[in-house]
Amino acid sequence: MTFVIDTTLADGAKSCIMPSTRTILWATTLLSALVFLGMTVDSLRKMGARTHADQLSAQVVEGKWVWQHYDCNDCHTILGIGGYYAPDVTKSYAIRGDAWLRQFLKEPGKMYPTGRQMPNFHLAEAQIDSLVAYLKWVSEVDTNGWPPAPQGAARAESPGTKIFLAQHCNTCHSIRGSGGTLAPDLSREGSRQTKDWILVQINDPRSHKPDSIMPSFKRLPDSDKEDLADYLASLK
Amino acid sequence: MRYKSQKIAREYFLAALALFLLQVIFGILGSIKYVWGYDPLLNVIPFNVARAIHINLLVFWLLLALMGATYYMVADEIKTEIYSVKLARLQLAILLVSGVTAIVGYLFRWSFGMPFLEQPTAIKLAIVVAALIFLANVALTMFTNHHTLTRTTATLLGGMVMLSVMFLFGIPFMPNLSTQYYFWWWVIHLWVEGAWELIAASLVGWALIKVTGVSRQRIEGWVFAEVCLVLLTGIIGTGHHYYWIGTPQYWLWWGAIFSAAEPIPIMMMLVDTVRHMIKARTLPIVNTLGLAWLGASGFVHFMGAGVWGFGQTFPQINRWTHGTQITASHGHFAFWGAYGMLAIALMYIILPEISGHNTEQGSKLGFTAFVSLNFSMIFLVMALLIAGIVQVYLQRVMGMDFLEAQNYLRIWFEVRLVTGCIFLVGTVLVLWDLFRLARTLPAGECAPELDPEAVPVA
Numbered sequence: 001m002t003f004v005i006d007t008t009l010a011d012g013a014k015s016c017i018m019p020s021t022r023t024i025l026w027a028t029t030l031l032s033a034l035v036f037l038g039m040t041v042d043s044l045r046k047m048g049a050r051t052h053a054d055q056l057s058a059q060v061v062e063g064k065w066v067w068q069h070y071d072c073n074d075c076h077t078i079l080g081i082g083g084y085y086a087p088d089v090t091k092s093y094a095i096r097g098d099a100w101l102r103q104f105l106k107e108p109g110k111m112y113p114t115g116r117q118m119p120n121f122h123l124a125e126a127q128i129d130s131l132v133a134y135l136k137w138v139s140e141v142d143t144n145g146w147p148p149a150p151q152g153a154a155r156a157e158s159p160g161t162k163i164f165l166a167q168h169c170n171t172c173h174s175i176r177g178s179g180g181t182l183a184p185d186l187s188r189e190g191s192r193q194t195k196d197w198i199l200v201q202i203n204d205p206r207s208h209k210p211d212s213i214m215p216s217f218k219r220l221p222d223s224d225k226e227d228l229a230d231y232l233a234s235l236k
Numbered sequence: 237m238r239y240k241s242q243k244i245a246r247e248y249f250l251a252a253l254a255l256f257l258l259q260v261i262f263g264i265l266g267s268i269k270y271v272w273g274y275d276p277l278l279n280v281i282p283f284n285v286a287r288a289i290h291i292n293l294l295v296f297w298l299l300l301a302l303m304g305a306t307y308y309m310v311a312d313e314i315k316t317e318i319y320s321v322k323l324a325r326l327q328l329a330i331l332l333v334s335g336v337t338a339i340v341g342y343l344f345r346w347s348f349g350m351p352f353l354e355q356p357t358a359i360k361l362a363i364v365v366a367a368l369i370f371l372a373n374v375a376l377t378m379f380t381n382h383h384t385l386t387r388t389t390a391t392l393l394g395g396m397v398m399l400s401v402m403f404l405f406g407i408p409f410m411p412n413l414s415t416q417y418y419f420w421w422w423v424i425h426l427w428v429e430g431a432w433e434l435i436a437a438s439l440v441g442w443a444l445i446k447v448t449g450v451s452r453q454r455i456e457g458w459v460f461a462e463v464c465l466v467l468l469t470g471i472i473g474t475g476h477h478y479y480w481i482g483t484p485q486y487w488l489w490w491g492a493i494f495s496a497a498e499p500i501p502i503m504m505m506l507v508d509t510v511r512h513m514i515k516a517r518t519l520p521i522v523n524t525l526g527l528a529w530l531g532a533s534g535f536v537h538f539m540g541a542g543v544w545g546f547g548q549t550f551p552q553i554n555r556w557t558h559g560t561q562i563t564a565s566h567g568h569f570a571f572w573g574a575y576g577m578l579a580i581a582l583m584y585i586i587l588p589e590i591s592g593h594n595t596e597q598g599s600k601l602g603f604t605a606f607v608s609l610n611f612s613m614i615f616l617v618m619a620l621l622i623a624g625i626v627q628v629y630l631q632r633v634m635g636m637d638f639l640e641a642q643n644y645l646r647i648w649f650e651v652r653l654v655t656g657c658i659f660l661v662g663t664v665l666v667l668w669d670l671f672r673l674a675r676t677l678p679a680g681e682c683a684p685e686l687d688p689e690a691v692p693v694a
Contacts, residue, residue, distance in 0.1 A: 068349025074284030080559030146480035150635025
């Protein structure tokens with residue numbers, strides 16, 4: 001018996017897919033599946049080196065489980081996959097560093113007092129250790145250059161500017177016309193206050209004004225607070 | 237409806253529709269969180285839980301709808317009763333109980349923590365049991381008493397087997413995240429670009445034979461060619477997910493070339509569906525609303541999966557767009573078009589046959605639902621696309637901090653919330669209409685049975 005698949009084209013002309021075409025379709029599909037399996041074997045062999053699999057210590061694997069247990073991946077992306085609600089963490093370790101991550105994981109609300117929030121999961125010290133170890137391991141995976149380095153002006157900004165924006169200071173304060181109006185304009189802060197005064201304000205706003213509604217940013221790493229104060233003191 | 241046991245499809249559909257409504261509600265909860273400055277539900281239902289529930293419900297309701305349609309279609313094609321209605325009911329119960337347990341569990345942080353596959357391992361195993369019952373029941377229906385297998389049913393069974401086998405790769409915990417994601421895509425990509433496409437192609441083929449009266453031989457020929465092309469492009473096309481996850485560089489080439497061809501079979505399905513629908517005009521009785529959903533599904537499937545997917549499939553573009561709201565736009569558009577709309581189309585075709593309703597005109601309510609659902613989804617997808625483009629520019633190109641950039645997207649998240657609410661209204665309307673169609677009419681009021689294969693179209 002012959003397999004003839006009868007298809008009629010829109011213009012009414014008849015075209016027949018003869019057994020050979022049918023066999024070719026089957027064969028190429030099967031072949032593609034085999035090629036895919038072969039590439040999988042090869043990829044898995046090469047991924048050991050690309051991901052530094054030898055550094056997958058018990059602590060790193062424990063960190064992966066902490067990451068999964070708290071379902072972090074449904075807000076954050078990792079390797080660009082997951083929820084788009086919170087920042088990608090692939091390079092978090094490289095960008096933020098050890099100290100920042102630890103402080104953030106302990107009290108995320110205090111690091112970002114305004115805007116979109118991460119719940120405080122009340123992680124144990126050991127969980128934070130392993131999660132940070134895991135993020136360090138992830139940041140070293142060879143991702144073929146992803147994410148790409150930004151091309152725009154923002155990359156040339158001082159570290160203090162980045163902290164100012166990352167902490168959403170501009171929700172309340174404005175600098176040169178950009179930002180909120182709830183708190184004083186900081187465009188010329190450097191000509192009004194010293195760097196030391198600014199540092200005190202960052203750590204304990206109420207020491208200057210007892211009824212201040214500004215949250216304390218004491219929890220930021222010292223280096224971040226220094227950078228932020230340097231930046232604000234430079235605005236004259 | 238020829239066989240009593242086909243009625244089981246109705247139970248699957250009603251369960252699916254209830255979950256669909258819940259899915260939309262949790263989707264709106266998630267989109268509110270994008271707009272809220274401060275989230276009062278932060279410690280009750282945080283965003284990750286809302287998202288996990290939203291997507292799990294999506295998968296559950298679509299699976300239930302496709303399984304229900306499969307039972308109906310297999311009996312119809314093989315011309316026999318389903319092997320065991322009791323098993324089908326048991327399977328439905330297992331799926332519902334495990335699905336609801338998973339969703340409640342997320343609220344209490346009982347989670348496996350891989351996106352879409354958050355179900356804890358115990359629940360995944362229960363799902364495997366349900367899948368095995370389903371496969372056994374369908375296979376026994378097909379192969380006992382020497383019934384002749386049609387090509388459409390064979391494709392459907394193939395899709396269901398592939399679906400079940402691929403799910404297994406999502407179960408183990410792998411220490412290496414890159415390996416975990418390598419096989420995670422075997423579930424996610426090889427489901428939507430493989431198994432589910434086979435299921436969709438065969439169900440669309442069956443529905444076309446039924447609703448349009450175009451000859452079986454002609455439609456099955458197309459289904460076969462489409463299915464081969466889906467697999468040919470889709471399997472190696474998985475490579476477009478292997479660009480940036482610690483996989484070798486050669487995937488940039490293989491993934492790009494094969495996935496760029498993925499829209500071809502989808503386009504064929506669209507052309508095919510439209511061509512056959514035009515033929516349906518010559519039929520004496522036409523299921524207007526069922527046909528409208530089927531045709532629109534073909535179109536949105538092509539736009540959402542084909543065009544939106546193609547738009548960011550090349551690594552030169554994907555490098556910038558990967559993991560942004562553009563992906564969210566693509567996900568909503570593709571799932572709605574390829575599977576959500578198809579499920580609703582199948583319900584519009586199958587439910588009236590079970591209950592004996594007249595389908596010729598389609599109700600006003602049904603058309604209002606059709607219009608509000610589809611238009612709101614198109615605007616929703618556009619809002620997310622614009623948000624995504626702005627996000628790529630500010631965050632990836634200019635280097636702005638993630639949360640800072642999100643502030644500039646707020647207007648588009650607000651548009652998305654509004655369109656989501658309109659979509660919810662449409663969901664309630666379509667549920668209303670379908671529940672109406674599901675109610676069995678007394679024998680005297682039943683519309684005459686439509687048997688397109690008895691009315692050949694020249």
